[in-house]
Amino acid sequence: MDDHNDAGFPSETADWITKPFSRFLKIEAAAGGLLLMAVLLALALANSPWQEAFLGFWETPIGLTFGSLDFTRSLRHWINDGLMTLFFFVLSLELKREIVLGELRNPRQAALPFAGAVGGMVVPVSLFLAMMYGQPGMHGWGTVMATDTAFVIGCLALFGRRIPPTLRLFLLSLAIFDDVGAILVVAFGYGEALNWSALGLGLLGIGIVATASRLGIRSIPVYFFMGAAVWLCFDASGVHATIAGVILGLMTPTRIWVSDIRLRVILGRVLAAPNGEHRQRDVAGHHDLRQAGRALTESLSPVERLEMMLHPWVGFAIMPIFALANAGITISGAGFGQPVSLAIIVGLVLGKPIGVLGFSWLAVRSGLAVLAPGLSWPFIIAGSFLTGIGFTMSLFIAGLAFNWPVLNAAKLGILSGSALSAMLGVALLIWLTLRRT
Numbered sequence: 001m002d003d004h005n006d007a008g009f010p011s012e013t014a015d016w017i018t019k020p021f022s023r024f025l026k027i028e029a030a031a032g033g034l035l036l037m038a039v040l041l042a043l044a045l046a047n048s049p050w051q052e053a054f055l056g057f058w059e060t061p062i063g064l065t066f067g068s069l070d071f072t073r074s075l076r077h078w079i080n081d082g083l084m085t086l087f088f089f090v091l092s093l094e095l096k097r098e099i100v101l102g103e104l105r106n107p108r109q110a111a112l113p114f115a116g117a118v119g120g121m122v123v124p125v126s127l128f129l130a131m132m133y134g135q136p137g138m139h140g141w142g143t144v145m146a147t148d149t150a151f152v153i154g155c156l157a158l159f160g161r162r163i164p165p166t167l168r169l170f171l172l173s174l175a176i177f178d179d180v181g182a183i184l185v186v187a188f189g190y191g192e193a194l195n196w197s198a199l200g201l202g203l204l205g206i207g208i209v210a211t212a213s214r215l216g217i218r219s220i221p222v223y224f225f226m227g228a229a230v231w232l233c234f235d236a237s238g239v240h241a242t243i244a245g246v247i248l249g250l251m252t253p254t255r256i257w258v259s260d261i262r263l264r265v266i267l268g269r270v271l272a273a274p275n276g277e278h279r280q281r282d283v284a285g286h287h288d289l290r291q292a293g294r295a296l297t298e299s300l301s302p303v304e305r306l307e308m309m310l311h312p313w314v315g316f317a318i319m320p321i322f323a324l325a326n327a328g329i330t331i332s333g334a335g336f337g338q339p340v341s342l343a344i345i346v347g348l349v350l351g352k353p354i355g356v357l358g359f360s361w362l363a364v365r366s367g368l369a370v371l372a373p374g375l376s377w378p379f380i381i382a383g384s385f386l387t388g389i390g391f392t393m394s395l396f397i398a399g400l401a402f403n404w405p406v407l408n409a410a411k412l413g414i415l416s417g418s419a420l421s422a423m424l425g426v427a428l429l430i431w432l433t434l435r436r437t
Contacts, residue, residue, distance in 0.1 A: 028172075031315030032154020038323035039391070039415070046328030058325045071232075079325045080399060083318045085231055085245035087392075088183055090314045091149070092249025093307045095176045100254045104173055111369035112360055113170050117177035119359025120387050121145045124351025131343040140340065140401035140410060142189060144347030146182035146393030147175040148418070150319060152386045155426055162433040166372035167379045174356065174387060180246055182393050187243035190400040194238040202233030206247060213253060220306070240400075254303045319392065326395040329411040340406055344394070344413030349420045353384035360384075382428035388421025390414060 045054040058079075063072030073081075104110035124144040132138040152171050156163060209226050217223075227248050235241035360380060363369035371377075394414040402410050 027311050027315045028150050028153035030154075031319055032150040032152075032157070034316060035150050035319050035323055035391075036154070038320035039327045042324045042327040043329065043331075043415075047331055051330065055328060076325050076399075079322055080396060081235065081241050082231070084322060084396065085242045086310060087245070087314050087318055087322075088179070088242050089245035089249040090307060090310050091176050091179055092246050093252055093303050093310075095173075095180060096250050096252065097254060097303050097307070098173060098176075108368070108370045109372055110173070111363055112371065113173035114177055115363035115369055116170070116174045116356040116360040116384070116387075117181060119355035119357075120147065120174065120178055120352050120384075121181055121355070123355030123358065124347035127351040128343045128347040131346060132339060135339050137340040137343075137402060137406045137410070140398060140406075142182060142185050142397040142401060143344055143394045143410060143414060144351060144390060144417075145185065145397070146178050146390055147171075147352070147387040148389045148391040148393065149175040149179065150315065151389045151391055151418070151422065155386055155389070155422055155429075158426065159429055159433055163429060164374035164376075164379060166375040167383055170372065170375060170380070171383050171386060178387075179393055182397065183240070183242055183246055186397060186400065187240040190240060190397065195236055198233050199237035199239060202230050202237055202239075202244070205230035205233055206251070209248065210251060213251070218302075220302075220309075252303050252306060254301050322392065322396075326399060327391075327411070327415070329408050329415070331412070338406075338409040340402070341409045341413035341416070344410060345417040345420065348388040348390050348394070348414070348417030349385075349424070352388040352390070352421065353381070356384040356387050357381055378432055379429075382425055382432055384425075385421055385428060386425035388425075389418045390421075391418045394418070 045051070048054075058074065058076040060075045061072050062075055062078060065072060098104040099110065104113075125141045128141045128144050129138065132141075149172065152175055153168065156168050156171065205226060209223065209230070212222070212226070227244065230248065231241050231244045234244045357380060360369070361377075364371060391414065395411060398407060398410045398414060
């Protein structure tokens with residue numbers, strides 16, 4: 001191997017932008033496969049002799065009670081409202097990094113996935129409302145809004161380098177935009193009666209987090225403690241608690257604390273120290289080593305450090321657990337002929353691609369947005385069908401909007417619509433990549 005590679009080349013700004021994005025895509029692609037396995041397992045158990053035990057397990061009450069304060073929730077609630085907060089936190093970190101440091105810092109390039117995300121929410125919701133007008137379940141229009149990031153990236157991973165990298169960026173950015181849009185709708189459209197005192201405490205907690213950041217407090221455990229306090233306040237306020245993850249993610253700084261020049265100076269001081277056993281008893285030497293370790297950590301921005309820390313946990317633990325807790329439906333108990341199932345399928349399979357493609361075309365046509373290099377309309381058409389994979393957020397919102405047995409029918413529509421969207425999008429990409437060879 002080349003000695004220069006062993007020593008390591010100096011990092012460039014472009015590496016800091018592209019490497020985290022590449023790492024994010026790899027984790028999402030692998031997580032998509034694990035997520036699919038969790039879905040199939042949940043479906044199998046929900047339609048097996050262990051059905052009652054499996055479905056009842058997620059309703060197990062867990063929590064604490066302090067006098068009049070009751071923090072007892074079902075296991076499914078802690079997963080959907082607690083663990084999923086970390087999911088939205090990581091999505092917000094990725095969105096902020098792309099807007100501040102990545103390709104989306106160009107407003108006209110960011111406008112294309114943003115316009116597609118808006119269309120991918122407006123059109124399917126309109127179709128859903130038109131089909132469900134005056135019927136029970138109309139309140140569940142949010143189920144057709146969002147795109148599942150892991151499954152979409154997993155589908156794109158099947159094609160490797162045969163598809164333009166800009167298509168991955170477009171779909172990832174679009175999925176993050178409409179996931180954030182969906183959680184804002186959840187926070188205010190599917191919340192409960194507001195507890196203004198708890199909401200005020202939550203906003204005060206956010207203000208304390210911002211103040212701590214301005215004062216230079218850099219301890220991640222301290223911020224996790226404050227974030228947990230903010231989450232509890234939002235959970236008690238009636239606003240959906242996962243909004244705390246979105247807000248705190250967007251507040252996370254992207255600026256590094258230790259510059260490359262300062263890092264080289266600190267490391268140079270350590271390397272220049274004499275070798276030998278006497279150095280093990282050298283107080284100054286130990287101080288330099290501790291300072292070098294901290295400098296290495298702080299040479300990454302908080303956004304990148306938190307993404308590296310949490311993204312694998314979200315992709316390989318939280319998302320599969322969420323799928324196990326929410327994807328289990330009894331197939332015999334729900335029919336495709338129910339209005340809510342059909343409305344969701346139409347919204348995901350037709351509404352999402354029509355909205356994404358239509359609004360993207362209007363944005364480019366009006367001059368508000370530009371196509372990224374290598375990204376063509378045929379690939380956007382194929383990718384727009386993949387945006388109909390609404391699994392995670394669709395199930396999340398369905399659990400808030402519907403009651404049994406409508407919930408079961410809605411879940412069937414979500415799984416069917418997501419599967420059809422995936423098959424159509426993958427089939428079009430196969431056709432396009434074969435044409436290019």
